[in-house]
Amino acid sequence: MSTQLEPAEPIAKGTFATAKQAFGDLFRWNQRVEITNEYGENTYVWQPPAPLRNPISLFAMLKGRDWLFFLVGLAAWTADAFDFHALSIQTTKLASYYHRSKTDITTAITLTLLLRSVGAAVFGLFADKYGRKWPMVINMLILGLLQIATIYSSTYGAFLGVRSLFGLFMGGVYGSAIAMALENCPTEARGLMSGILQQGYSLGYVIAACCNLGVGGSTNSWKIIFWIGAGLSIAVGLIRCLFPESKQFIEAKKHRKENPELYKDAGAAAFWRDCKKMLAKEWKMCIYCIVLMTWFNYYSHTSQDSYTTFLLTQKEFNNTQASRGSILMKTGAVVGGMIMGYVSQWLGRRRTMILAAFLSACLIPAWILPTTERSLSASGFFIQFFVQGAWGVIPIHLNELSPPAFRSSFPGVTYQIGNMISSPSAQIVNAIAEKTFITSAKGDRVEAYGPVMGVATAIIAVGIMVTTAFGPEKKGARFELAKVAGEGGSDENLAKKVADLERGNSIAEAEKGGDARFENVAMESKEMAK
Known part of the structure; x- marks a missing residue:
């Protein structure tokens, strides 16, 4: 879904810059949404508010x-x-x-x-x-x-x-x-x-x-x-x-x-x-x-x-x-x-x-x-x-x-x-x-x-x-795939997962939807291969 949305600039660095950005976002109808995968990697998009549903x-x-x-x-x-x-x-x-x-x-x-x-x-x-x-x-x-x-x-x-x-x-x-x-x-x-x-x-x-x-x-x-x-x-x-x-x-x-x-x-x-x-x-x-x-x-x-x-x-x-x-x-x-x-x-x-x-x-x-x-x-x-x-x-x-x-x-x-x-x-x-x-x-x-x-x-x-x-908002933040704290979150383990994917061990399964947790890394691996 994120590929169909307008990319947004990341959250500004610095207290005053972040406050200024947050205040400006109040007057923009589309909302800046942060998407987090299981490895803590973030992407940002402008997402129009969904209409109120029944x-x-x-x-x-x-x-x-x-x-x-x-x-x-x-x-x-x-x-x-x-x-x-x-x-x-x-x-x-x-x-x-x-x-x-x-x-x-x-x-x-x-x-x-x-x-x-x-x-x-x-x-x-x-x-x-x-x-x-x-x-x-x-x-x-x-x-x-x-x-x-x-x-x-x-x-x-x-x-x-x-x-x-x-x-x-x-x-x-x-x-x-x-x-x-x-x-x-x-x-x-x-x-x-x-x-x-x-x-x-x-x-x-x-x-x-x-x-x-x-x-x-x-x-x-x-x-x-x-x-x-x-x-x-x-x-x-x-x-x-x-x-x-x-x-x-x-x-x-x-x-x-x-x-x-x-x-x-x-x-x-x-x-x-x-x-x-x-x-x-x-x-x-x-x-x-x-x-x-x-x-x-x-x-x-x-x-x-x-x-x-x-x-x-x-x-x-x-x-x-x-x-x-x-x-x-x-x-x-x-x-x-x-x-x-x-x-x-x-x-x-x-x-x-x-x-x-x-x-x-x-x-x-x-x-x-x-x-x-x-x-x-x-x-x-x-x-x-x-x-x-x-x-x-x-x-x-x-x-x-x-x-x-x-x-x-x-x-x-x-x-x-x-x-x-x-x-x-x-x-x-x-x-x-x-x-x-x-x-x-x-x-x-x-x-x-x-x-x-x-x-x-x-x-x-x-x-x-x-x-x-002047504060932040992360409405719609997708944290469902976030890893459990302390569960193999080291850079070495992440590198090993990426390496496995590059060798094709999990890409095929991810493409089939068999393991949703590897989809983001699979896509990144393909980009790296290119």
Whole structure:
């Protein structure tokens, strides 16, 4: 297909040159697409955006195996989000149970967020080296056990210790889940599936909030929510045991068995060598993605975490009204993430994120100024439609920006470091709002949560638009044939493969389509022969 497309110049060298090129690409309808083969070799073409297709036809492109991997990845991310929000939505109950202030209880949230980046690095690297299956199984089973351990934490100190460990293992879920769910999706369907996948986080919140309403407001009812979370996590881990490893790792294992001489230097040493090469080559991309994810995590936490408090204090709603408003807000997030992720397949990743951030900023007055439950619920729905609409593009955007052999560790680590940096976002909003007062519609002096959240969200939305406008995009990057890190990736092995092909050992088979992994090298060998 690439031979029918207009060749594009490679990504510019240098930070400023790359930013200038990326900004210019925003205003060119055709999109620069990088195609990566299994040896890490890149070519670039200008590809016209495909027209938006019927979502049903995109769903039909996924085979049964693809759906299984996607649904398990979605279930893992949803269960992970449920486990996290099981604490955040029950802060008052836990404060009463442990006889501590709500601020003391939120310390557990901060510790969880801080340690997630460590878990993302450890389990992400394991997933890139040994496969997606068992790191995820271990993560989910231990998360379930830690939910149970939280229930039996009789002291505040034990509670903090368990939640710290929870953050460590929670951090490993995101990277493995999105890699497993998206790496085998057809290119045309990735935007839609990315939007659906990301909203597992919002779906986990909605389920937790609904469960919380169902169990009531008694102090000890928090334990029921944690039992539900434990069951969900353990169930996902056990279900993952029933399915095979990702296709990439199965093929790598098969090829290693058939060609042991090509993999004699493969192993842990080769894996870490590839890690060092990746970091030396992609350190700027790492920093960019961390900055982007810091903005995005501030974006979601600032606009969501204090929303219920905003309804209770500034708008003076009762608990039932505030809960309904929060659930509708997150419902908007689920819908928006799916739709905007779908649109990104046509409009492009960066243009979609910039558009969503811009529209969310425009909606800020309608989000904080109304006084009735209906109007606030409607505006909360639509602002989160666009906030999480921008977020819906993130899983596939990070997957496409990732070095092909590190599609588990790279997104997971950059996402979780951004999450760690943004961890005090809710505390910042609360600290400023509690010291600033305005007059409510009823004439009372109330804490200014609305103005603080509005100003902060506007600043963050602008930051996202600027950072995204000058950042890279690799929409449509073809990384399906990328080799597994550490699996015979040395220059000597590549040279041997090329030599074999030149002697005709694999060209005939490649021409017949028998081994797609050799097609690119076969073509290059013919050119060399000429």
